[in-house]
Amino acid sequence: MQLNETHDVGKRSWLDSANQAETDFPIQNLPFCVFRRACGGTAAIGVGIGDQILDLAAALESGAIPRSPGLDAAAAQTRLNALMALDRGEQSSLRKKLSALLDASCDGAQRERAAGHLVPMRDAELLLPVEIGDYTDFLTSAWHTERHGRFKGLQDPLPKAFFSLPVAYHGRASSIRVSGTHATRPWGQIRDAQGGVRFAPSEAMDFELELAAFVGQGNQQGRRVEIGRAGEHLFGYCLMNDWSAKDIQWWEQVLGPFLGKSFMTVVSPWVVTAEALAPYRGRMDPRPAGTAAILPHLAGGNETLDLVMEAWLQTSRMRGEGTPGVRLTRTNPRNLSWNFEQMLAHHTSNGCNLRTGDLLGSGTVSGASDDAMGCMTEMTSAGASALQLPNGETRSWLQDGDEVFFRARAAREGFASIGFGECRSRILPANAGDSAAS
Amino acid sequence: MQLNETHDVGKRSWLDSANQAETDFPIQNLPFCVFRRACGGTAAIGVGIGDQILDLAAALESGAIPRSPGLDAAAAQTRLNALMALDRGEQSSLRKKLSALLDASCDGAQRERAAGHLVPMRDAELLLPVEIGDYTDFLTSAWHTERHGRFKGLQDPLPKAFFSLPVAYHGRASSIRVSGTHATRPWGQIRDAQGGVRFAPSEAMDFELELAAFVGQGNQQGRRVEIGRAGEHLFGYCLMNDWSAKDIQWWEQVLGPFLGKSFMTVVSPWVVTAEALAPYRGRMDPRPAGTAAILPHLAGGNETLDLVMEAWLQTSRMRGEGTPGVRLTRTNPRNLSWNFEQMLAHHTSNGCNLRTGDLLGSGTVSGASDDAMGCMTEMTSAGASALQLPNGETRSWLQDGDEVFFRARAAREGFASIGFGECRSRILPANAGDSAAS
Known part of the structure; x- marks a missing residue:
């Protein structure tokens, strides 16, 4: 697999917690989960960054991340399967968009939009992320x-x-x-x-x-x-x-x-x-x-x-x-x-x-x-x-x-x-x- | 399991093919399948009788079988799972209704309604009937x-x-x-x-x-x-x-x-x-x-x-x-x-x-x-x-x-x-x- 700018060690996030040495979730990681806000609500797909979870569907809807029909449909699910079934190019492109959105250089309206869709990990319940067939x-x-x-x-x-x-x-x-x-x-x-x-x-x-x-x-x-x-x-x-x-x-x-x-x-x-x-x-x-x-x-x-x-x-x-x-x-x-x-x-x-x-x-x-x-x-x-x-x-x-x-x-x-x-x-x-x- | 009138050896159907000695599907059987008409169309749940398949959802909708909300929803699926998850009493009650509908004594409007929802087995494609988890x-x-x-x-x-x-x-x-x-x-x-x-x-x-x-x-x-x-x-x-x-x-x-x-x-x-x-x-x-x-x-x-x-x-x-x-x-x-x-x-x-x-x-x-x-x-x-x-x-x-x-x-x-x-x-x-x- 090709390495690209999302793997760059010099990359830092505007989220302080993502820049701490001990975090599992610096901007180079961007793992997926399915979560529910502890105060209730429905399951949603999230992206881990520092001590926060970015609500993927909400971020897409707000325009923080450029949309595409396949991605929109996959991000709106309550399991990762549809996202996992996307074309590898589309998955890679999503990673680049997330990396850019959470990068320290992203500011202004984009950063504000993203910040509005962050949920602290401590306030979230993490669910089984995938529907496992076999x-x-x-x-x-x-x-x-x-x-x-x-x-x-x-x-x-x-x-x-x-x-x-x-x-x-x-x-x-x-x-x-x-x-x-x-x-x-x-x-x-x-x-x-x-x-x-x-x-x-x-x-x-x-x-x-x-x-x-x-x-x-x-x-x-x-x-x-x-x-x-x-x-x-x-x-x-x-x-x-x-x-x-x-x-x-x-x-x-x-x-x-x-x-x-x-x-x-x-x-x-x-x-x-x-x-x-x-x-x-x-x-x-x-x-x-x-x-x-x-x-x-x-x-x-x-x-x-x-x-x-x-x-x-x-x-x-x-x-x-x-x-x-x-x-x-x-x-x-x-x-x-x-x-x-x-x-x-x-x-x-x-x-x-x-x-x-x-x-x-x-x-x-x-x-x-x-x-x-x-x-x-x-x-x-x-x-x-x-x-x-x-x-x-x-x-x-x-x-x-x-x-x-x-x-x-x-x-x-x-x-x-x-x-x-x-x-x-x-x-x-x-x-x-x-x-x-x- | 209790035997009842649906098991009665004397029972015969108004469908001749169900009364032949060699059929697998006399009125005492009433097995379920999922089928699609060979000429196209969507998958539907069927009941086997003689050389015919009764379209269950259509029969319910037409009033040939008395309806119930749980049964209606289950019958409208394209796999048997929801039907299989119903309460045993409700399943047994469905069997009795099907048995009565296809019984030789059923005539007039009821029989006509049922006959309108029969598909010959030779014109149907049978599909995997169940979503199998494990x-x-x-x-x-x-x-x-x-x-x-x-x-x-x-x-x-x-x-x-x-x-x-x-x-x-x-x-x-x-x-x-x-x-x-x-x-x-x-x-x-x-x-x-x-x-x-x-x-x-x-x-x-x-x-x-x-x-x-x-x-x-x-x-x-x-x-x-x-x-x-x-x-x-x-x-x-x-x-x-x-x-x-x-x-x-x-x-x-x-x-x-x-x-x-x-x-x-x-x-x-x-x-x-x-x-x-x-x-x-x-x-x-x-x-x-x-x-x-x-x-x-x-x-x-x-x-x-x-x-x-x-x-x-x-x-x-x-x-x-x-x-x-x-x-x-x-x-x-x-x-x-x-x-x-x-x-x-x-x-x-x-x-x-x-x-x-x-x-x-x-x-x-x-x-x-x-x-x-x-x-x-x-x-x-x-x-x-x-x-x-x-x-x-x-x-x-x-x-x-x-x-x-x-x-x-x-x-x-x-x-x-x-x-x-x-x-x-x-x-x-x-x-x-x-x-x-x-």
Whole structure:
């Protein structure tokens, strides 16, 4: 993707909060969301800038941004899908217009018009931004896969196909929720060490730190997307917590994960566009020596998004103590063995049709080192060695009240640093009502 | 579910075609579809009767059926979802009104009004009837599972969890198409006996004969549906061909089926309601001696739908010869180890929310005997022993031009026999254009 003036590190906004070093949303970012004013009102598409949200439809209507029929219709929706389905040129042109409107050099009537359509983030409720038709979750970290394979006692912890294709499974779309939604600890069938099976609340709750991509333009059923054009179908990215109940998953899993994950998956509310992320690319980890060459239909370069991704834990006690939480993980998509272009090309290689709004998860983003593990299962060797938290608490698995939040930033020499906002969710106690019923 | 006058075997319609013994659509059936007149026009909801389709919205508007605001709005849609989400009492009341309107005793102005809104099936195009949010496919035939496990050389061909819970995986919703849509032979990664992997068209194409249920009213995320109430959430049923490319599936499968099935799944266009099927229930196959008792949250009786389900094959040569095809399979959902009430209760047991229009597949409906195998993989021992067809052709796997169609009928002493219509689809040659690209 071409870099242009919207990526310029020297660019500053007339909004002070957008020029602070720590903001996730400088003028170089301009991510999309769907929001509702806390005081009520309908859902609307917004653009993040500093600590404010620009109401896109209102800005268009007021003339702050030059209008076009396709853009007007897309901006008036209550999900991002129509905007995501627009021609890439039109999307890029919108980014330029937004960048110009919020630039420090914009003043007078234009700036005033824009200022009239800003809503402080603290006064807004962020909603699930996209209507997700199908959700696919990949498994692309060899580190995560190997560690899991070893816990299961597999002789060959990495599946044979791992470096030949990006392993994936279909996930559950209905239960995807936006950051801030809490997950009720699920009940399920759990097998004990003696082989007895009971129906009970999960005792092995885990988070999984993932990066996820939203499909922009889809493809026709029966026609695959060439690897060289796969990037054109990736609209933008968010963070994702693939909540998992490992004990449920271990017993049920014959044809892949099912109830161990389908109770809830949580995504961050901001869709950071592929165009905003264009400068931040890095080489993926090299493949092990002797690994077969990637087949031509998936040979798509060895670069991926270069982000620092973090998982944090705040227990109930930490909340009581006023502690913001403890960082558990610091990892990077460069630790993965496949990039999103390869995932998308593989997904369509059999003619499967992707639709605008489909969500592709990277799988747990784990790296080689102990502080780059993307889930508790890895950190505790599947519950065998408890995590020691700084306040004296320990965790083999997540407890009720534990809140997990993810952050991510992209940075590169000569470019601004942009962020993703938070993906935050808490474990709520299992429904007691189920006890009697079971 | 209560039986009532709509199930009465003595009931006849004023439409002769509905009174023929061989029709799938006597007045006791009244399945729903979405259709479009072949001469053009918009999609509309229809009711099948004999060889005709009653245009539901038009019949309501004309006063042929008593109106109600909820029903009017639902009938005016171009998918069945709103109708499926109605209160069960309202759905049952609609069935009674339709049954009365089409009954031989209905005459005069009412009959004339109804007759004015009939469209011959041969003049209509049947569309995908439901907007499917999530599609879940189960694996509930022990016969199918055991045979597959043996082909794979598994010591223990039946997974340990098989009789403890209905095994399932999430399927791909975007690629579900209606009967009459043909499947392009997919390309994929295929591993040969020497361990080499190539990207090529599948050489192991198979059908899988399934029964599938559409969810009517959904459930709230975090709240499971009790087994005793699961039936209230099942709106109706169709036939489903879970097209499979077994060679792609064998290599890719780590977390369940993915590209080996996601290129296309085909459903029959008629949704036969749970209420129409209420009389036709039979005992499921007994579980093997020594199998642990079903846990209380899934203990839901041992009955299921009693249907004769058939898979037929018509090769290109048979079409040329004017032969309608050869029957490959004759099976029954009674061969399965779990019923749909159990599948739905299990699916929601972790709090996963089902939505109106979600589709639940039974998995391949295979029985014990050689003529009750629901897929080619079983019939040919995974391609090892070719099928001998009556016209001298042989098949290890499906060839280009092969058309597979399914039929099913429900019958019970003292009740009319009702059918499902056809689920029909053909294998088209792989895209040649992909050859150069690979």
